[in-house]
Amino acid sequence: MPITTRLLRTLDALRPAPVASAHCDGPCGVYDPASARIAAEAVVSMTKKLLDIDMSAEGAHNTYIRFVAIKEEQAELTKRELNILWHDYFKPEHLEQYPDLHTTFWNAAKQASACKTSVSLDAANELMSQIEAIHNMFWASKGRDVPWYTAS
Amino acid sequence: MIFLDRRHVRGMGETMAWLVGRRRRVRVVGDSMLPTLAKGEFVLVDGTRTPAVGQLALARHPDDADLLVVKRVGAITADGRFEVRSDNPAAGTDSRTWGPLDPSAIVGVVTLVLDRPSSDLAAPN
Numbered sequence: 001m002p003i004t005t006r007l008l009r010t011l012d013a014l015r016p017a018p019v020a021s022a023h024c025d026g027p028c029g030v031y032d033p034a035s036a037r038i039a040a041e042a043v044v045s046m047t048k049k050l051l052d053i054d055m056s057a058e059g060a061h062n063t064y065i066r067f068v069a070i071k072e073e074q075a076e077l078t079k080r081e082l083n084i085l086w087h088d089y090f091k092p093e094h095l096e097q098y099p100d101l102h103t104t105f106w107n108a109a110k111q112a113s114a115c116k117t118s119v120s121l122d123a124a125n126e127l128m129s130q131i132e133a134i135h136n137m138f139w140a141s142k143g144r145d146v147p148w149y150t151a152s
Numbered sequence: 153m154i155f156l157d158r159r160h161v162r163g164m165g166e167t168m169a170w171l172v173g174r175r176r177r178v179r180v181v182g183d184s185m186l187p188t189l190a191k192g193e194f195v196l197v198d199g200t201r202t203p204a205v206g207q208l209a210l211a212r213h214p215d216d217a218d219l220l221v222v223k224r225v226g227a228i229t230a231d232g233r234f235e236v237r238s239d240n241p242a243a244g245t246d247s248r249t250w251g252p253l254d255p256s257a258i259v260g261v262v263t264l265v266l267d268r269p270s271s272d273l274a275a276p277n
Binding site: 022 | 176177178179180181182183184185189191194195210213219220221222223238244266267
């Protein structure tokens with residue numbers, strides 16, 4: 001690290017400079033529960049495929065492990081997308097309008113975890129219905145009537 | 153004999169201006185101004201000047217006055233507003249989303265990257 005940079009880092013630790021944003025995770029303003037819904041639909045799809053695998057078929061174990069890995073990844077992505085809505089889109093003033101906002105997101109995130117620890121279609125469908133509730137809450141908060149739909 | 157090109161001389165002048173309190177020091181976060189500015193770098197801002205087309209501007213975000221953004225001025229509209237752009241458009245939002253910025257949103261002109269005092273702030277090719 002050049003000496004000028006090192007000096008600046010030290011100076012910044014003593015007297016932090018204001019920050020100028022050159023990125024998009026600031027208020028780009030583009031939020032849509034569709035991102036969480038698509039990831040959750042992938043969880044539903046992989047759960048169905050896992051339940052349908054004939055474990056006596058050749059290569060079944062490899063297929064099973066691949067599908068579990070995809071389910072795990074998509075459930076994690078669902079949690080991340082939910083968190084972005086929860087932390088970045090929803091503001092304290094929304095709590096007056098939706099007093100159960102925190103519980104709704106908390107339960108949905110926990111449901112995504114339940115989909116990781118099981119191969120349960122009931123758990124995956126429950127995740128979808130919780131995301132549908134978030135979809136309705138999100139679009140109502142923007143005063144828009146966006147009907148719920150799924151890709152599959 | 154030490155040879156200094158214009159950029160080094162300007163760099164020293166800007167650093168002096170900062171040391172006497174005539175420039176603001178600001179830290180950059182994010183990737184939208186790559187390759188000109190990298191995250192974590194420090195820039196100096198002259199708050200007494202208005203940016204010209206092609207220069208880097210420090211501005212207040214139109215939807216959040218507490219958030220400062222650094223962007224390049226792509227054009228100035230007939231009514232004096234600033235079209236600002238990201239050097240790395242894939243990683244940033246700018247006037248493509250916000251529309252042109254009012255002059256009141258402009259905080260100043262970026263004059264120097266402190267970490268690289270001889271750096272060139274011209275638009276990348």
